[in-house]
Amino acid sequence: MSIENILDGNKVLIGRGRTGRVYKIEGNPESFARKVFSPNYFAKLWNWVFFKSPPPLSTSVGRVHAYHKRILGSGLSKVITEDVEIVDALGLTQNGFISPFINGHMPSKDEMKAVYARTHRLEQIFDEIGMPTLSFSPTHLISRRKNFIIKNGRIYIPDYEQSVPVPDSRGNLGYDMIYFD
Numbered sequence: 001m002s003i004e005n006i007l008d009g010n011k012v013l014i015g016r017g018r019t020g021r022v023y024k025i026e027g028n029p030e031s032f033a034r035k036v037f038s039p040n041y042f043a044k045l046w047n048w049v050f051f052k053s054p055p056p057l058s059t060s061v062g063r064v065h066a067y068h069k070r071i072l073g074s075g076l077s078k079v080i081t082e083d084v085e086i087v088d089a090l091g092l093t094q095n096g097f098i099s100p101f102i103n104g105h106m107p108s109k110d111e112m113k114a115v116y117a118r119t120h121r122l123e124q125i126f127d128e129i130g131m132p133t134l135s136f137s138p139t140h141l142i143s144r145r146k147n148f149i150i151k152n153g154r155i156y157i158p159d160y161e162q163s164v165p166v167p168d169s170r171g172n173l174g175y176d177m178i179y180f181d
Contacts, residue, residue, distance in 0.1 A: 015146070018043045019057045019161070024101055031101040033158065034093060037063055057161060066161045067097045073131060073160050077122055084122050087158045102158060104151030112138075115148055118155055135159050 011034065015022035020037040037057040039047075047055045056062030067089050074088035089097045107115050116138040123133045135147045136157050149156040 017159075019055055020096065022158075025098075031103070032090070033087075033099045033101045035096040035099065035161075036093070037066075037096050037161075063096060064092065067092050069132070070097070070099070070160050073126075076126070076131065077157070080125050081118075081122050083153065084119050084155045085157070086160050087156050099158070102149045102151055102156045104149040104156065106145050107148050107150055109145070111150070112145060115150075115155055119157075132160070135161075 010026045011023040012026075013021060014024045014033070019039045020035055023034045023036065025032045025034055039055040039058050043055045044058075047053055057066055070086065070089040073086040077084060077086040087099050087102060089099055091098045119136050123137050125131075126133045147157060147159045149158055
């Protein structure tokens, strides 16, 4: 199915964050999630204070970077673990990208310890190779239940974009970066 056909489907707002909105697009036979980046006032102010620049996800280069980081993270997660997966990106749109829609449930507070135990191996390996872990690591205050979906015993990570600069594993304040050294 082409991106144009996906975008022509019925859309319903299913999520909102500091830097964007997520819509469910009903398709035939499958549904998709469309992430649209549009930073709120807090995200714009935060970036101006720390970097004197707009939020990266509000720029075309930042959106392309997020798209490719999502594809790379998804591919690596499938190789590293059998039951934890970063949701893939299927195609770029004008202000974001399209992903598969995962029809599952957000873990309860009681399930979070088990979720973090299952994502621990992915976190360790991603830290070793310099891949971002902000969205699913229990060591980051930003990692929350809404960053996970459980379906048929598998854990999906549908949000792999970083919306505010935070100290990374090397102590640098900024956005998660892939270190190739």
